[in-house]
Amino acid sequence: MQIISDYKIALNIAYRARFLTIGFWLLLVLVTVVLIAAQFSGRQPATVALDIGISATRLLLPLLIVLLVQELFTREFDRRYILASMTYPRPRHHFFLGRLLAIFTCTMAGLVVMAVAIAILVTIIGQNYHQATPVSLGTHYIITLIFIAIDLSTIIAVSAFLSLIATTPSFILIGSFGFLIVARSYSTIIALLEQKHALVAKQQLYHDSLGFLGYILPDLGALDVRMTALYNSINFIPDNWPFIAISSLAYGLFFIGLALAILHKKQFN
Amino acid sequence: MSLALEFSSVSKSFTKNGAQIDALNNISFSVSEREVFGFVGPNGAGKSTTIKVMLDVISDYKGNISIYGNDAHDASSRRGIAYVPESPSIYEQFTPLEILKMALRMYGIRRTDENKHCMYWLEQFSIAQNANRKIRLLSKGNVQRVALAHAMVVEPRLLVLDEPLSGLDPVGRKDVVNILQDYKQSGGAIFFTSHVLHDVERIADRFGFINHGKLVTTRSPRELVTEHSDRFIVRFHATQQPDNVARTLREGEYEQDISQSEMPAWLDRLNQQGGHIINIQPATSLESVFFQILGEQGMKTI
Numbered sequence: 360m361q362i363i364s365d366y367k368i369a370l371n372i373a374y375r376a377r378f379l380t381i382g383f384w385l386l387l388v389l390v391t392v393v394l395i396a397a398q399f400s401g402r403q404p405a406t407v408a409l410d411i412g413i414s415a416t417r418l419l420l421p422l423l424i425v426l427l428v429q430e431l432f433t434r435e436f437d438r439r440y441i442l443a444s445m446t447y448p449r450p451r452h453h454f455f456l457g458r459l460l461a462i463f464t465c466t467m468a469g470l471v472v473m474a475v476a477i478a479i480l481v482t483i484i485g486q487n488y489h490q491a492t493p494v495s496l497g498t499h500y501i502i503t504l505i506f507i508a509i510d511l512s513t514i515i516a517v518s519a520f521l522s523l524i525a526t527t528p529s530f531i532l533i534g535s536f537g538f539l540i541v542a543r544s545y546s547t548i549i550a551l552l553e554q555k556h557a558l559v560a561k562q563q564l565y566h567d568s569l570g571f572l573g574y575i576l577p578d579l580g581a582l583d584v585r586m587t588a589l590y591n592s593i594n595f596i597p598d599n600w601p602f603i604a605i606s607s608l609a610y611g612l613f614f615i616g617l618a619l620a621i622l623h624k625k626q627f628n
Numbered sequence: 629m630s631l632a633l634e635f636s637s638v639s640k641s642f643t644k645n646g647a648q649i650d651a652l653n654n655i656s657f658s659v660s661e662r663e664v665f666g667f668v669g670p671n672g673a674g675k676s677t678t679i680k681v682m683l684d685v686i687s688d689y690k691g692n693i694s695i696y697g698n699d700a701h702d703a704s705s706r707r708g709i710a711y712v713p714e715s716p717s718i719y720e721q722f723t724p725l726e727i728l729k730m731a732l733r734m735y736g737i738r739r740t741d742e743n744k745h746c747m748y749w750l751e752q753f754s755i756a757q758n759a760n761r762k763i764r765l766l767s768k769g770n771v772q773r774v775a776l777a778h779a780m781v782v783e784p785r786l787l788v789l790d791e792p793l794s795g796l797d798p799v800g801r802k803d804v805v806n807i808l809q810d811y812k813q814s815g816g817a818i819f820f821t822s823h824v825l826h827d828v829e830r831i832a833d834r835f836g837f838i839n840h841g842k843l844v845t846t847r848s849p850r851e852l853v854t855e856h857s858d859r860f861i862v863r864f865h866a867t868q869q870p871d872n873v874a875r876t877l878r879e880g881e882y883e884q885d886i887s888q889s890e891m892p893a894w895l896d897r898l899n900q901q902g903g904h905i906i907n908i909q910p911a912t913s914l915e916s917v918f919f920q921i922l923g924e925q926g927m928k929t930i
Contacts, residue, residue, distance in 0.1 A: 361736055364733040364734055364736070365734075367733070368730060368733070368734075371722075372719065372721070375719075375721035375722065376721065438717050439717040440717050440718075440719060442685060442713055442717065443711070443713065443716070443717065443718070445683070445684075445685050446683045446685065446706060446709070446711045447706065447734040447735065448703055448704055448705075448706035448707040448709070448734075448735060448736075449703055449734065449736075450703045451703075624688075626685075626686050626687065626688055627680065627685045627686065628642060628677075628680075628686060
């Protein structure tokens with residue numbers, strides 16, 4: 360498959376752009392944060408370490424995604440490498456999909472490395488204190504990671520789409536993190552408004568406005584099923600998880616399709 | 629002879645500040661196999677746009693472009709084409725050797741002697757000694773050589789070059805011209821743009837003048853110069869110095885500026901005196917004809 364050539368070149372570009380070093384520094388931040396967080400809980404250090412570790416992973420990997428998108432897409436346009444890339448005898452979508460696949464590979468590799476690092480740290484931290492409710496680093500932890508992978512895949516798709524319409528590199532950072540924050544939090548805020556009516560003065564207006572987001576954004580907040588691993592119980596997975604997972608992936612695929620249509624129509628005048 | 633490239637009524641317009649600009653206006657021409665076709669015109673005439681529509685980097689044009697009989701919109705039509713842009717942007721974190729290997733992969737070319745083949749082309753462009761240095765550490769001239777080697781390594785049937793000799797020193801220009809001539813001898817076709825009319829005269833079999841998006845003419849350099857000039861420079865041998873000779877080159881070898889109408893009588897006289905012709909060249913250069921055409925078109929400067 361010719362797309363493999365694009366994929367390998369994209370991986371090579373990422374490697375030359377020192378993404379291994381960037382990954383190492385992100386891992387170091389994660390380890391530091393997890394170790395410090397564990398010190399704040401005398402009774403459940405392993406749970407807190409796992410909780411903070413998952414939170415850090417969910418913040419650091421989108422940062423890695425944005426940096427990769429900027430390197431593999433934005434820089435291609437800024438440095439006009441694209442003019443040579445577009446003249447090779449292969450369809451434009453090979454270029455896009457090859458690079459998208461490379462970003463996906465790097466991100467998932469980052470997720471696996473971070474997940475293993477968290478698991479090792481939590482195991483070590485948990486050895487010093489036997490908790491009444493031990494964390495799960497087995498099946499429940501893997502389920503949590505699969506949901507995080509779906510969440511990250513959606514962010515990759517949106518971020519790659521933004522790179523094709525962005526006029527400045529910072530737009531990808533702002534757009535991706537803007538999308539991430541809103542998509543991950545709006546359902547939680549809606550739930551909070553429903554539970555605590557006196558939280559804000561115009562509760563109904565807030566509720567309706569945020570409810571509208573449900574029609575245009577995937578519910579990435581629902582993909583955070585870390586409670587399953589934290590409390591070793593499958594009951595924390597929402598009943599409608601297939602819908603949530605499929606709708607998020609469909610959202611990502613929609614943006615990939617949109618990006619391909621834009622790239623196909625794009626004129627490099 | 630079959631066609632390498634054919635433009636049929638190709639038009640492309642842009643909108644700039646609300647005004648429509650015709651970058652290409654109903655352009656038609658063709659380039660045969662084994663032909664070197666130069667594209668000449670002032671800045672903004674439409675030379676680079678012509679290359680971009682040919683390579684489908686700009687795809688929303690009117691008309692038809694075919695490359696070896698295939699529609700230019702079809703990506704596979706570029707399988708036999710290699711392109712060198714005017715200011716090559718090459719991944720600066722890679723080495724020339726890696727860039728050439730990358731080109732082979734992007735063209736789907738698999739060779740058992742990949743390394744040797746790439747090194748051969750780097751040697752051809754005198755950059756083999758820099759094969760493993762990062763592109764960012766190379767001079768502009770060497771980057772241009774890498775771009776040319778990157779194009780040649782895939783052994784294209786049609787080479788598309790945008791200002792191929794810009795940024796090269798005189799030695800580099802000579803090397804590249806020699807390589808292009810060898811490439812032509814081996815059966816390749818070349819389409820190139822240039823501001824340097826001397827290069828066009830040296831390399832091109834035929835060329836097109838483009839101005840304000842319109843193709844003014846397509847001719848061979850000799851045809852055009854002959855059409856626009858009625859004077860010739862004649863170099864000849866003579867046993868004795870003729871009267872009113874323009875210049876003595878060395879003993880017994882002279883140069884004379886003669887009009888077309890004077891030519892038959894002058895040749896008879898030379899023959900009677902026992903002299904013989906070394907060569908006859910048009911007195912007008914391609915450059916002066918270029919300015920003449922642009923002047924006729926209402927264009928004052930290049």
